[in-house]
Amino acid sequence: MDIIRFQHVKKQYKTGVTAIHDLNLNIEKGDFVFVIGSTGCGKSTLIKMIYRAEKPTNGKILVGGIDVAKLRDSKVYKIRRKIGVVFQDFQLLSRSTVYENVAFALEIFGLPKSEVHSKVLKALDLVGLKHKAKNYPNQLSGGEQQRVAIARAIVNGPKLLICDEPTGNLDENTSIEIMNVLEEINKLGTTIIMVTHDTDIVNRMKKRVVLLDSGRILKDYEKGTYKHETIQNTK
Amino acid sequence: MxxxxxxxxxxxxxxxxxxxxxxxxxxxxxxxxxxxxxxxxxxxxxxxxxxxxxxxEKDVTIVAFLDLEITSDQRQQVSDSIHHLDNIESVTFKSKTEIANEMMESSEEFKAALSKWTEEESPIQDTYLVKVKDIEQIGDTAEKIKKIDGVSIVKYGEGMVExxxxxxxxxxxxxxxxxxxxxxxxxxxxxxxxxxxxxxxxxxxxxxxxxxxxxxxxxxxxxxxxxxxxxxxxxxxxxxxxxxxxxxxxxxxxxxxxxxxxxxxxxxxxxxxxxxxxxxxxxxxxxxxxxxxxxxxxx
Structure with a gap:
């Protein structure tokens, strides 16, 4: 079953720049998909449209059966609650502890304290940071901060996790750690879409790869069947 | 919850x-x-x-001076007529004797002058002190009171009040x-x-x-x-x-x-x-x- 379906999606910015041209894309439930391409190819726009940070100019984007293109601004939160998002720059609250950062995503829904507590600890356990719950973000390494951001994104049990260059600021070893965490989450049934520039990661993971170029899908490789050179060309 | x-x-x-x-x-x-x-x-x-x-505004009063030769029946009629008008808050009668007494208390000159007259000779008139509900209508009300038989003069500080x-x-x-x-x-x-x-x-x-x-x-x-x-x-x-x-x-x-x-x-x-x-x-x-x-x- 498809969790995401792009149907003839076009995105043109007010400046006149067209970021996405008549794009069709299906992503199945439980998939792990890399979206790659050179800078300015439209990958960020593509994933932003999934969690409705951008609105398509034309076409349909079905996420879990809901057309996010038609979603009113005031109702966007409904889709956001079903999607976890992780960024390159972590986006953590510096004045809150690791625990508070993760709990934040649950408390706004009015969940009972005991439920918040068990869910937060479970998420922190999954990313291997249960022992750092009381630390503040600036006391953690980059990789650890990113793992906190991942814990926050999955604490709500989303069906879909969107990662916008999550390893962009991290060294190779830390990137591998993060990818292991993501793979673990994927195995638990969460669909993951990840935008990246990191060719090594893409090659090591052997997952589905969507290659974008000037707002169009240039190639869509099945698991482990993509050609190494093509990826390198997109660097 | x-x-x-x-x-x-x-x-x-x-x-x-x-x-x-x-x-x-x-x-x-x-x-x-x-x-x-x-x-x-x-x-x-x-x-x-x-x-x-x-x-x-509450202090502003219409003073209706009654005719000198007014009888007590006529005086009652004037009082009734005033009461019948709209915009009347209260009506108080003040007899010429009361006024004379007040005046005599206020200064020695008045006392000397007023004590020469008997009650019948006194040029002071009986009055009704009228308070109105709506101060902005005071002119109209005064006008109506003036038309009542037995009322000779009506004063309320015209001009100044407005x-x-x-x-x-x-x-x-x-x-x-x-x-x-x-x-x-x-x-x-x-x-x-x-x-x-x-x-x-x-x-x-x-x-x-x-x-x-x-x-x-x-x-x-x-x-x-x-x-x-x-x-x-x-x-x-x-x-x-x-x-x-x-x-x-x-x-x-x-x-x-x-x-x-x-x-x-x-x-x-x-x-x-x-x-x-x-x-x-x-x-x-x-x-x-x-x-x-x-x-x-x-x-």
Missing amino acids: KLFRILSRNIRDAFKSVFRNFSLSLASISCITITLIVVAISVILSMNVNNFATLV QMISVFDIVRKITIGMVIALIIVTAFLIANTIKITIFSRRREIEIMRLVGASNINIKNPFIFEGLFLGILGSIIPIIATIYGYVTLYNHFGGQIFSPFIRLMDPQPFVYYTSGFLLLVGVLVGMFGSWRAVRKYLKI
């Missing part, structure tokens, strides 16, 4: 935030304090001017307009101050939006924060109003310059004013926060 949890969390967060961003909160609180003091002063002024105007009413009316409108204008200015001033404080927290708002907080989820803590800022900002103006006004009242003995210009009694006036200041502070704080946060909610 869920709503209660969300609300209590909002209140807790708002409270924390006031202290966590204390220097910025202090800016908003000072802004509210200063403007509320100005609001308090203009409310006190306008209420006292109003009070004074009302007292003066002028006074129109002056009071203008003063009232100006003071009320000033209070309203001040409140509006305060609201926008506070909105701007809070906007600066929220600017430093836009990252927090972005993250809230990202994890699926609805607009209400995001707005509520800020609106509660505005409420707290309003309460904190109105403390000093309220204390200043209560102690300041009572001190002023006691210092002047409840009147300014002459017994004619009376100050309003401090109780319950200062409590009403304080309540009003608190209400304005809270509403303006909430409005300011709501306006300021709205900008960051566009998706």
Whole structure:
């Protein structure tokens, strides 16, 4: 079953720049998909449209059966609650502890304290940071901060996790750690879409790869069947 | 239950935030304090001017002088006719003897002059003192009283009264307009101050939006924060109003310059004013926060 379906999606910015041209894309439930391409190819726009940070100019984007293109601004939160998002720059609250950062995503829904507590600890356990719950973000390494951001994104049990260059600021070893965490989450049934520039990661993971170029899908490789050179060309 | 949890969390967060961003909160609180003091002063002024105007208006009386040869039956008829008119608040009879006595008490010259006449010879006329309900209609009412048989002259300070009413009316409108204008200015001033404080927290708002907080989820803590800022900002103006006004009242003995210009009694006036200041502070704080946060909610 498809969790995401792009149907003839076009995105043109007010400046006149067209970021996405008549794009069709299906992503199945439980998939792990890399979206790659050179800078300015439209990958960020593509994933932003999934969690409705951008609105398509034309076409349909079905996420879990809901057309996010038609979603009113005031109702966007409904889709956001079903999607976890992780960024390159972590986006953590510096004045809150690791625990508070993760709990934040649950408390706004009015969940009972005991439920918040068990869910937060479970998420922190999954990313291997249960022992750092009381630390503040600036006391953690980059990789650890990113793992906190991942814990926050999955604490709500989303069906879909969107990662916008999550390893962009991290060294190779830390990137591998993060990818292991993501793979673990994927195995638990969460669909993951990840935008990246990191060719090594893409090659090591052997997952589905969507290659974008000037707002169009240039190639869509099945698991482990993509050609190494093509990826390198997109660097 | 869920709503209660969300609300209590909002209140807790708002409270924390006031202290966590204390220097910025202090800016908003000072802004509210200063403007509320100005609001308090203009409310006190306008209420006292109003009070004074009302007292003066209540004092205005139509004096209907009756014919010298009037019989007591005719006098009763005049009284009935006046009572039948619209706009009559009260009618009091004052006989010529009473008037003569009052005059004789007031000065020796009057006493000497008036004591020469017997009651029949006295040129002083019996009068009815009439108070009206609507001061603006006083001219019409006086005109109608004048037409009643047995009434010879009607006086109510024509010209002066009309002028006074129109002056009071203008003063009232100006003071009320000033209070309203001040409140509006305060609201926008506070909105701007809070906007600066929220600017430093836009990252927090972005993250809230990202994890699926609805607009209400995001707005509520800020609106509660505005409420707290309003309460904190109105403390000093309220204390200043209560102690300041009572001190002023006691210092002047409840009147300014002459017994004619009376100050309003401090109780319950200062409590009403304080309540009003608190209400304005809270509403303006909430409005300011709501306006300021709205900008960051566009998706």
